[in-house]
Amino acid sequence: MSLENNEKVEVPSEFVMWSSPAARTVEAGAERSEVPLPEVPLPIKAAALVDGEDPSDNAIGEGVYDYLRQFPDCEHNQVYAELLKNAYSHYLADLGSQILMLEHKEVDSYYIRRKISYMKILSLLDRDNPNLLQRLGIEYYQLGMMFSEFVDCRLHLLAAMGYFQRALKALPENITVLNYLGQIDYLFGDYPSAARRWNGVISFLEEGGARSALLQRVQHVEAQGMPDHPLVEDLERVGQAMVLYGSGEYDEAKTMLEVTEEAGFLTSELPLAEFYYLLGMCRGKSGDSGGAFESFEKALEIDPEYAPAIEAREQILDQGKV
Numbered sequence: 001m002s003l004e005n006n007e008k009v010e011v012p013s014e015f016v017m018w019s020s021p022a023a024r025t026v027e028a029g030a031e032r033s034e035v036p037l038p039e040v041p042l043p044i045k046a047a048a049l050v051d052g053e054d055p056s057d058n059a060i061g062e063g064v065y066d067y068l069r070q071f072p073d074c075e076h077n078q079v080y081a082e083l084l085k086n087a088y089s090h091y092l093a094d095l096g097s098q099i100l101m102l103e104h105k106e107v108d109s110y111y112i113r114r115k116i117s118y119m120k121i122l123s124l125l126d127r128d129n130p131n132l133l134q135r136l137g138i139e140y141y142q143l144g145m146m147f148s149e150f151v152d153c154r155l156h157l158l159a160a161m162g163y164f165q166r167a168l169k170a171l172p173e174n175i176t177v178l179n180y181l182g183q184i185d186y187l188f189g190d191y192p193s194a195a196r197r198w199n200g201v202i203s204f205l206e207e208g209g210a211r212s213a214l215l216q217r218v219q220h221v222e223a224q225g226m227p228d229h230p231l232v233e234d235l236e237r238v239g240q241a242m243v244l245y246g247s248g249e250y251d252e253a254k255t256m257l258e259v260t261e262e263a264g265f266l267t268s269e270l271p272l273a274e275f276y277y278l279l280g281m282c283r284g285k286s287g288d289s290g291g292a293f294e295s296f297e298k299a300l301e302i303d304p305e306y307a308p309a310i311e312a313r314e315q316i317l318d319q320g321k322v
Contacts, residue, residue, distance in 0.1 A: 017041035026057040028087040035087040040076045043067035061088035072120035081124035130170035137163035147274040151239025175201045189230030234266035254282035273303035
């Protein structure tokens with residue numbers, strides 16, 4: 001979730017919170033200008049504190065940078081970011097390079113989380129930058145919609161909504177942000193708001209496939225009326241089933257998924273091969289190989305190249321079990 005300043009974190013043993021003596025400065029840049037250290041505890045790597053001596057200028061910069069990358073929402077984060085900007089600008093350049101590298105990584109929750117952490121640091125120094133706020137919103141949205149993250153999808157989507165709303169204040173006619181906010185409203189069951197957002201997008205689109213598709217979606221939402229429960233609850237239920245499966249509670253996970261499948265809301269609105277694969281694995285672990293095979297088949301109807309379902313189905317055919 002997107003957090004503001006003053007989040008308390010447990011300092012790992014790798015770091016020591018060090019308070020600088022009064023009037024301590026560090027040298028910055030080729031001009032070696034003196035930058036006063038802030039009057040707050042600074043995270044220093046424990047290995048850099050030798051025999052009780054004060055840390056070097058380099059040790060201070062390295063400690064603050066590494067700590068802020070791990071805990072971008074920590075207490076004093078704004079102060080730490082300003083120190084990097086004023087005295088250790090090369091670390092911010094490195095941060096930008098790291099973000100660019102991560103853009104080319106395979107979409108994975110680990111890499112998305114790293115991108116979010118690094119972007120948050122840059123946002124501390126440019127809090128009202130609409131492009132950066134939009135990117136943070138998109139990253140949180142993508143994280144929330146990853147199957148492996150469903151158990152925390154509400155938190156991720158709320159964080160995305162917060163960043164998108166801040167971006168919209170700067171650029172009220174940003175159709176990308178409006179579209180994402182409409183999708184989040186839809187997932188939370190607020191269909192009138194979703195339709196309003198999407199109609200705002202439609203008003204800026206020229207005639208064509210994108211406009212027609214979004215118009216059809218608005219008509220679909222308006223025809224449905226209000227749902228009896230928001231779709232995000234089904235996503236969370238699937239996430240809870242994953243946790244149960246990971247704990248070996250296969251019957252409980254299977255029941256939870258079968259209830260979701262029978263309701264049909266999630267499977268019709270957001271058909272996912274991963275859902276049926278997980279259901280198949282739960283059924284197989286519960287001794288229902290026939291039901292498992294059927295689930296894997298449904299997964300492959302959605303995504304014929306979904307490798308885990310192909311392998312699990314072949315295992316049933318070869319061995320008669322999952």
